[in-house]
Amino acid sequence: MRETLFRAAQPTGTTPSEELVGQLQDPGLTRRCWEQSLAPTTTAPAVTASTHAATILWPYPAGTADCVDRATCADHFVRANPDYYVVTPLGLAHPDSARLLDGTKVVLFLPFEDAVAELTVAGNHLQMRGRRVDAIISELAPGYLWRHGILDLDPHQPSWPLATHLVNGSLIAAHKGQQAHHFTTYCRQQPGVAALDTIVVTTTEELTDALAQVLGDSRAAVIRPFSASQGTGVTFVDRDELTARGGTDTAGRVVAQISAALARKYGSPEAFPLIVTPFTDPARIDGCVTDLRIFVCYDPASDGLRGLPGMVRRAQLPLDDAGPVTAATAMTNLNAAPAPTAIPGPRFFPATDPRILAVLGLTPDDLVRLCRHATAIWATALQHTAHPDGSGRFAYGSVDFIIRQVDGVAVPVEMNGANVGSHPTVHPRWCHAFGAATTHVLTQLGFAR
Known part of the structure; x- marks a missing residue:
């Protein structure tokens, strides 16, 4: 079953330089960030273990290396719970797929694009081919379902109306307007950070x-x-x-x-x-604007959130002071369309590298503080969007910051949840944290004994 996950990941895109980012992270500074960024949280009590054959839908974005990140997290869960079967698009296409799904615990590991035509809502649960889905691992799921006419949702005040558990169920990652509200509330009380x-x-x-x-x-x-x-x-x-x-x-x-x-x-x-x-004009590498990703993981041992420094990304083209702001000069996202005249060389770098920190105008202590800010931003946001039944339980996410060029102030620009990728950009000793957090959440929700 574990190997099935990674075979499913083979047709997707890869970013080979990710391994060089993670392996070049400073282990000592990464440990400082992890240990000194704890933001305690209040979690709901564990749910009684499910007595029926549960179904967990584990979707991933088709055609990108983020599939491998999802596979690693699902692998952690399946290793801890070997009574679950893994079913991928290949299994669903098999004539005997009904037998695969009958009476067994299942992790459905597939792109949304392959699932959406067979997803329905019945009895307050999401269903796949008539089988109840008990949990889904992506808070972007409501948007997918709403856009495909499967779920009735108010996109201006989104909420998750189903009994199917959603990880992370707060929906903060889905609505960047809500994120901006949390940024404003948080940054108003904190020196060294500012909201847009x-x-x-x-x-x-x-x-x-x-x-x-x-x-x-x-x-x-x-x-x-x-x-x-x-x-x-x-x-x-x-x-x-x-x-x-x-x-x-x-x-x-x-x-x-x-x-x-x-x-x-x-x-x-x-x-x-x-x-x-x-x-807002950020610090630059090779004349290109940058952002910095801090991952946030739930730590079961401490009942709180901890931060892990990830990558610093740069845009594809330098941004001249008098030149136009375009996607090629301003977007750091690695999945953006390639710019024909993009400058050569790597586009993302280890955040703990002393040379990268110096270019950004940061010190190691500044990076530790950024990790504290990232965990506190998520912890305070979750506190204000808490679900009494625990359906909003948090596994992992991230905060993307820009370091403002004019004064070095850190500006949070986006929160990503359990849909966020590029996990291999953290130091290898901490790559397990994403899967461990997800497995713990699913266990607390009653899907493992």
Whole structure:
């Protein structure tokens, strides 16, 4: 069963340089970050172990190396619970697939694209081929299901209405407008960090007004859609480019562009709500803007969240002070479309490397503080979105920061949950933390004895 997971991961994309990032992380500094970043949390009591043959849906993004990260976490769970069978798209396509699913505990490990046509909602549970799904490991699932017309959801105030457990069920990772609220609340009380001004829009007309407001004070605006990952739909509007084009129907063009991206990736063009923020110029590597990912994992031994330094990513092209802000010059996401003129060389680096810290204007102590901020941001956000039944239990996630070039202040720009990838960029001694956290959550939810 374990090998099945990794065979399923073979057709996906890979990023070979990830191993060089993780293996070049400083183990001593990583340990300091882990040990000194604990943010205690209040967790719900464990649920009585399930007596029926449970089904866990473990989706992954098709065609990317993030599938391997999911496989590693699922492998940790299956190793601890060998009575579970693994069923992949190959198994589902087999004529005897009904027999595979009959009366056995199952981990369904497959892309959403392969599952969505056979997912339904019945009796307040998600179902796959008529079999009840007891848990799903991705808080982007509600967005997928909503866009495909399977789940009735208010994207402006999203909640998870089903009895199927969702990990992480807080939905913070899905709505970047809610993330911005948590950033503002947290950063108001903390020195050394600052939140971006954020506008949530629900119509094209509101987007027009928001762009005018943001571009009055910033060289560019960043627009992000609800419940999307891997940079899908993220769009930049440059002030000078807008002026040169006369600004005619810019908002309509942006909405159409985002809608097309969402339709290609998620099957539905529904764009709103959109989240608009000013572009803030980060510290640069090779003249390219950067961001820094801090992973956050639940630590069962301490009943709290701990931080792990991950990678520093750079954009594909240098950003000139007088040049336009585009996806190629501003987006650090490694799944972004390749820029034809991208500068050569690695695009992501170990955050604990002294040379990288120096380029960002950070010290090792600063990195430890960033890990504390990341865990505290998640802990306070979870406190305000707690579910009494424990359906919002947290396994792992991350916070992406930019280090503002003008003054070195850290700005949190995005929270990712159990959908976040690039786990191999942490030091190898801590790679197990993601799977351990997920297995613990599923155990607490009653899916292991």
